[in-house]
Amino acid sequence: MGKVVLTVDDSASIRQMVAFTLKSAGYEVVEAVDGEDGLSKAKAKVADLVLTDQNMPKMDGLTLIKSLRGLPDYRNKPILMLTTESSDAMKASGKAAGATGWLVKPFDPQKLLEVVKKVIG
Amino acid sequence: MSSAKFVALICISALLVGLTVWFADPVWGVLAVIALAGLVLLIGLRNGGGQVAPVDAEAPLRGELNGLMADLEREEKAQVQLGIQDMERVKELLRHAIDELVRRFGDMNAHIQSQRDLAISIVSAMSSHEHGAEGVSFSEFVLNTSTTMEAFVDNTVNTSRIAMGLVETMEAIDHEVNAIIAILSEIESIAKQTNLLALNAAIEAARAGEAGRGFAVVADEVRALSQRTNQFSQQIRGHMDGVHGSLVKAHESIYSVASMDMNFALQSKQRVQSTMTRIGEINQGMSQSARRIDESAEKVAVEVNAAVTALQFQDMGNQLIEHAQQRINIVTQMIEGISGRIRQSGQLSDALLQARSALRESAQQAAQGNHPVKQKSMSSGDIELF
Numbered sequence: 001m002g003k004v005v006l007t008v009d010d011s012a013s014i015r016q017m018v019a020f021t022l023k024s025a026g027y028e029v030v031e032a033v034d035g036e037d038g039l040s041k042a043k044a045k046v047a048d049l050v051l052t053d054q055n056m057p058k059m060d061g062l063t064l065i066k067s068l069r070g071l072p073d074y075r076n077k078p079i080l081m082l083t084t085e086s087s088d089a090m091k092a093s094g095k096a097a098g099a100t101g102w103l104v105k106p107f108d109p110q111k112l113l114e115v116v117k118k119v120i121g
Numbered sequence: 122m123s124s125a126k127f128v129a130l131i132c133i134s135a136l137l138v139g140l141t142v143w144f145a146d147p148v149w150g151v152l153a154v155i156a157l158a159g160l161v162l163l164i165g166l167r168n169g170g171g172q173v174a175p176v177d178a179e180a181p182l183r184g185e186l187n188g189l190m191a192d193l194e195r196e197e198k199a200q201v202q203l204g205i206q207d208m209e210r211v212k213e214l215l216r217h218a219i220d221e222l223v224r225r226f227g228d229m230n231a232h233i234q235s236q237r238d239l240a241i242s243i244v245s246a247m248s249s250h251e252h253g254a255e256g257v258s259f260s261e262f263v264l265n266t267s268t269t270m271e272a273f274v275d276n277t278v279n280t281s282r283i284a285m286g287l288v289e290t291m292e293a294i295d296h297e298v299n300a301i302i303a304i305l306s307e308i309e310s311i312a313k314q315t316n317l318l319a320l321n322a323a324i325e326a327a328r329a330g331e332a333g334r335g336f337a338v339v340a341d342e343v344r345a346l347s348q349r350t351n352q353f354s355q356q357i358r359g360h361m362d363g364v365h366g367s368l369v370k371a372h373e374s375i376y377s378v379a380s381m382d383m384n385f386a387l388q389s390k391q392r393v394q395s396t397m398t399r400i401g402e403i404n405q406g407m408s409q410s411a412r413r414i415d416e417s418a419e420k421v422a423v424e425v426n427a428a429v430t431a432l433q434f435q436d437m438g439n440q441l442i443e444h445a446q447q448r449i450n451i452v453t454q455m456i457e458g459i460s461g462r463i464r465q466s467g468q469l470s471d472a473l474l475q476a477r478s479a480l481r482e483s484a485q486q487a488a489q490g491n492h493p494v495k496q497k498s499m500s501s502g503d504i505e506l507f
Contacts, residue, residue, distance in 0.1 A: 011436040013219045017429050020227035024234060055440065055493050084437055084494045086502065095507045104502025106433035109426045115504055 002026040003120050006047035008038035008064060009082070010056040014105075018051060018082070021109040022116065035059025039067050046073045049120045054083035054090070062097045069098040078119045082107060134160050179469055186472070190460040201453050208442050219435035226432070230425050233418050240415035247408040259404055267397040274390035277383075284379035291372045298365050305358050312351040319344035431499050440493050448487070455483040 005027050007018040012033075019029040030045060032038035034056040042050060050068060054061035061081055068074040078100040083090075086104045094102055100119065103112070134157055141153035247259050322340035326333035462475035496502070 009436075011439065012216065013223045014433060014436050016220065016223045016227065017433065020223075020230060021429070024230060084440060084496060086495055091505065099507065101504065101506035103504050105436060105496075106430045106499055106501055108430050108501035110423075111501060111504060115506070118506075 002028045003048040004028045004030060004045065005116065005120075006030045006032060006038065006042055006045075006050045007082075008032040008035065008050065008052040008056070008061070010034050010053065014053070014082075017107075017109065018112070021112055025113050025117075027116070035061065035064040035067075038064050042068060042074065043071070046077075048077065049116060050074070050077065050079045051082050051116075052079065054081060054085050054094075062093060065094070065097040065099050080115070080119065082112075131160065131164065182469065186469070187464055190463055194456060194460050197453060197456050201449050204449060205446050208446055212439055212442055215435050215438060219432055222432055223429070226425050226429055230422065233422050233425065237415050237418045237422075240411045240418065243411040244408050244415070247404055247411070260401065263397055263400050263404065267393065270393040270397075271390060274386050274393070277386045281379055281381060281383050281386075284375050287375045288372060288379050291368055291375060295365060295368045295372070298361055298368065302358060302361050302365070305354050305361065308354045309351055312347045312354065315347035315350070316344055319347060430501050434499055437494050437496060444492060444494070451483065451487045455480060458483055 005018075005022050007015055007022075007029060008031075009015050009018070010033055015031045015033075019031060022029050030041055030047060032041045035052070036058045038050070038052060039059065050064075052061040052064055059067075061083060065079050065081075068077075068079060079098065080101045080103055081094050081099045082103045082105060084105045085091075091102045101115065103115065138153040138157045142150040145153070319340045322343065323337055326337035326340055329336070458479040459476045462479045463472045466472040466475045
């Protein structure tokens with residue numbers, strides 16, 4: 001059974017791309033459409049890695065990270081930000097919120113796989 | 122009265138005064154100057170009167186301005202609404218198209234993966250050296266077949282060579298048999314002579330009479346012996362003839378084996394060797410082709426990855442369109458703000474001041490908005506692990 005990756009993005013196409021990239025490498029992928037959905041799915045099934053967008057309706061990525069870090073299951077789980085935001089200020093606030101890493105869109109599927117392998121094996 | 126008529130009136134008056142001063146008496150000149158002064162005073166009074174009664178003049182302008190602002194607000198809102206609707210349609214079209222493309226590329230990726238797996242299994246089946254459940258690999262099968270065929274042909278050639286040896290041995294045996302038969306003739310002739318000698322001895326014994334009676338018995342016995350010798354010799358000859366006949370038959374059979382055309386076997390060996398070499402080459406060629414299929418499938422996978430990276434423009438485009446929509450809404454708010462302030466303020470000058478400050482406030486608000494997409498190309502973004 002592969003490790004579970006939760007991908008949170010309001011763009012269906014990005015979710016699809018992340019899903020087929022990771023599924024082809026044997027990971028199990030759970031999709032969520034925004035921060036709120038991501039939080040409830042993260043609670044329903046504990047993921048080994050959370051991959052989240054920043055700008056989303058209802059709840060943004062930074063808030064999701066802060067909420068997840070408050071849960072015992074996610075205190076030490078890797079959480080990666082996958083967003084179009086590339087400013088140093090945003091990255092700094094991501095780091096402060098508890099993000100493990102920052103990936104600027106567009107992502108190269110091969111590089112995404114490498115990072116995921118590096119983080120959860 | 123319009124200003125053009127005023128100017129014309131003043132010019133005509135000035136001309137009359139000038140002509141009067143030039144041609145008429147000084148008295149008329151003074152009167153003309155006074156009349157001109159009166160006219161100028163009248164004009165001055167008229168213009169001064171405009172400043173004294175401002176409300177009457179501004180009222181229609183205010184009405185016009187308020188009407189203009191209401192029209193502007195309405196038209197701008199209608200156009201903005203249409204523009205935003207168009208943008209929503211673009212977003213929706215992009216979303217459908219890109220979702221479909223991503224799904225197709227995902228399928229393509231899966232097909233490419235299975236193609237690569239197949240190519241790899243072909244390569245490993247053709248060149249594998251491990252003895253799995255399937256037994257030997259194809260190249261080993263070719264090698265085994267070749268070795269077996271060679272051994273078979275070698276055995277056939279060997280058999281032929283041994284048969285040749287046998288033929289020679291047979292000929293030697295037959296030669297010996299013939300020699301024995303020749304010796305038998307000699308024995309028969311000795312027996313014949315012995316018989317004749319015994320006959321002569323018997324005659325001589327008869328002639329000697331009673332004294333030769335014992336000798337006659339011996340001579341008869343010698344004659345009987347010679348006849349038995351001849352009989353044995355005849356028997357041996359009969360057997361030897363049988364042996365000779367069998368040898369001739371065996372010689373014929375073995376000779377036919379030995380003289381069989383070995384070229385056929387040698388040619389077969391060469392054919393088998395060249396066929397196996399060809400099969401080996403085909404095998405290698407197929408293996409190489411399978412490897413090339415795998416390589417090109419790998420390249421396709423790289424291209425699919427690049428396409429997937431590029432397809433993410435939809436996510437960025439979507440955010441940019443949303444940002445543009447926000448900016449358009451800000452323009453609407455600016456116009457609404459300016460229009461509201463103008464309609465609420467009393468004096469025109471105050472209205473203009475209010476409008477400018479409303480614009481400034483909106484501009485400051487707009488400048489604070491965060492721009493989510495700064496990328497200018499679709500090359501893949503930075504990765505940073507904290």
